[in-house]
Amino acid sequence: MIKINNLDFAYKNTQVFKHISLEFKKGNIYGLLGENGVGKTTLLKLICGLQKPQHGSVTVDGHIPSMRQPQFLQNVYFLPEEVITEDTTPEKFVQKIGVFYPRYDFALFNQLMKELEVDLAKKFNELSHGQKKKALLACALSLQTDYLFLDEPTNGLDIPSKALFRKVISQYCSDATTVIISTHQVKDVENLIDPIVILDKDDVLLNASFAEITDKIYFEYGPERLQNAYYTEMLPGGYINVMPNTEHLESNVNIEALFNAVMKNKETIKNLMK
Amino acid sequence: MNNTFNINRFGKVLKHDGLNFFPNMGLALAILWAIPVIFYLFVSLMPGHETHVFDAYSRIDTIDLILKITIIIAPARLYKYCNDQRQGISYAMLPASTFEKFLSMVIYCVIVTPIVYIAGALAIDSILALYNGPYEGFAVPIYFDKHAQLSYIVDEHNMAGVFDDSWTVFLNSLSPTFMSFLGMFGMLMLSSIFMFGNMIFKKHKTPKMIGILILLSIIFMILVINYVAHYETIFSNWNRETATDILERLIYITINVAFYLEIIVSALLLWGVYRKIKTQKY
Incomplete structure (x- = not known):
């Protein structure tokens, strides 16, 4: 369970969150919605430990994310909006990082790559933006972490790929997996997300x-x-x-x-x- | 689960970083290995000059100089993105402890890179020394023999008439083991300076760190020149024996201070690198 308690966060002079409290229960696919710049990505980064709260606390199953302890990190995966990839094939990439994750399944990765229609033999830099995103999604799902954070995952995907995205997320995320999908393209995640969290400047408007x-x-x-x-x-x-x-x-x-x-x-x- | 150090997990970090080693460093190493070979061949083949022959000692000096360049560029090539707001996320999220990531970084920058460079450079040197070209003698047997290298320096300067007998005795009195450690810690300090620079700067990491070092050197030189100028009258009153004796002591003290300074500076900078890995925000 993710618990956010009385969280304050600001970038230099820009306040992003002010005394917000929020809970994400296990086994749900959350939709994190909000206008541009309200702090959706920042919230995901705080939950992943890529940022540290200035006040209040964030805990994930009792772990403090900002400490970036291996026991915490092996149970979370964050797929950022901007895909930056290495000069390698997705297969080699997932084999390189997969060893760190206890439930990583290479067979599942291959299966997902087929379902998402991504060429296994091509290097990341030979793939289109959408193909890269799908390859990284296959990597992320094959790691089978307890928490999966997807930041604007449908940006850059074509219409069939968006349908494939919804299909693999609903099919391959186990009941124990908590997925948080940050997006402002709500149509792309319709019939996939439940519950919904709506963020506003400094505030949480809805978590239901x-x-x-x-x-x-x-x-x-x-x-x-x-x-x-x-x-x-x-x-x-x-x-x-x-x-x-x-x-x-x-x-x-x-x-x-x-x-x-x-x-x-x-x-x-x-x-x-x- | 131990969240600070686990040998299996550390092995995975080493393997992860190892898989990135040649893709990130391979081309740079190939160029650095090729530079002295191209230089020697070019000079030896230059028309209008006598045939140049390069002895093993001068080639070792060149290898050592390029080794320093290798150490300087290694952190920014191997761990360029680890503090990048976007590209560094995968490094930060890698399920390993800060200490394991730090240790792996130190191993690749301080140990693996120099060893790979030296091994390659000496192997190329040995192959070229087999042929009847500009390479005279093998560099490998004397590369790790600091005593032989010190003796060579002493002999060269004796021949040039720079040293008198007392200097020769003094230089011969320096322990080759101590000099080896001095050199090794010097390399560690150099590496830790550029590892630290790699963590604090986002762009143009190596040039910025070189700029800082140049600035510090200028400040240091100005201070030394002022100091020497201030005591010039005292120095001018010394006779040759006193001056030699004091300078020998001064060199001895300087070497010892340098040794401890290298250790302290390296430790502080490596601590800084560790803290930056631990607290870096993305």
């Missing part, structure tokens, strides 16, 4: 599962705008209205509409979901 969200928020698809909706958006054939679920009706979460509703009614939805 789909069940918790639909318990309190109702997504209504209809022909007209509703006055009491938190957010309304025109869709082909009508409107989607994000409303308080006062009558405990069932609905499906539309992540994009939810995100916009939260951004427009920060305090209201934050208090509603408490």
Whole structure:
């Protein structure tokens, strides 16, 4: 379990987090959403130990990430947004780092490379940006770490690759694996993530599962705008209205509409979901 | 699990860094091995000159000079990205302790790189010495014989009339073992300076560190010149015997101070490297 308690973090004069507290429970695929620059990557770096909190604490299964102890590091893998690769093949790369991870499975790597349709024989620098990302995703999943942090993993992927991405993440992440996917392209991770965390400047606006969200928020698809909706958006054939679920009706979460509703009614939805 | 040092895990770190050794350092080593060969062949084949022959001692001096260059460039070539905000992430996230990563870095920069360079340089030297070319004598037998090298320096200067007998006695009194250690710790200090530079600078790591060293040398030289100028009247009143005696003592003290300074500076800089690996933010 990842516990963030009363965390403060700033880059020189830019405050990123101010007294935020947050928990990530084991075995879920979290969607970490937020506008550009709110600190999604920074939060992942703090959880990985690549940054150190200025105040408060971050713990992962009791480990303090910033100490970068091997016992912690062998259970986490961070795939950054910008893929920087060595002058080698993905196969050699994963063999080089795989030995450090107790559950690393080379056969799984080969299988994932086939499923993601990446050429095994090519070096990283001979692969396209999207192919590199898929190769690194195969590496990351084959390490079978308890925690997998993906920063904007779908950036640069074409449409079929995005579908493949969703498929391998849902298929090959075990029930014990916690995945945190940071993205601002919510459509790419629809039907994959649950729960959702929405970050704002200095603050966490939402950290809830789909069940918790639909318990309190109702997504209504209809022909007209509703006055009491938190957010309304025109869709082909009508409107989607994000409303308080006062009558405990069932609905499906539309992540994009939810995100916009939260951004427009920060305090209201934050208090509603408490 | 021991989070500070585990021999199996350390072996994996060594293997990981070892796999990066030749891809990062191979071309540089090949060039550094080729430089003296090309230079000697070029000079020996220059038209209008007598045939040049290079003895083993002068070739050892060249090998030692290029060894220093190898040591200077090694950290930035082998661990260039370890403090890079983006490219250094994979190094920071490698499941090994800071101490294991640090130890591996020291082993590759301080031990492996010089050994690989010297082995290659001496092997090339030996092969070329077999032919009837500009290489005279084998460098291998005398490379590790500091006594022979010291005697050669003394003999050369005697022939040139630089030393009188007392100087010869003094230079011969210097322990070759001590001189070997002085040289080794000198190499360690050189390596640790550039390992530290590699950790504190993000770009142009080696040139920046060389710049700092040049600056420090200039400051040191200005201080020494001022000091010598200040005591010039005292020096001028000494007779030759007193001056030789004092200078011999001064050299002896300087060598000893240098020895301990090399150890202290190396230890401090290596501690700095360790701290930077441990606390580097990405």
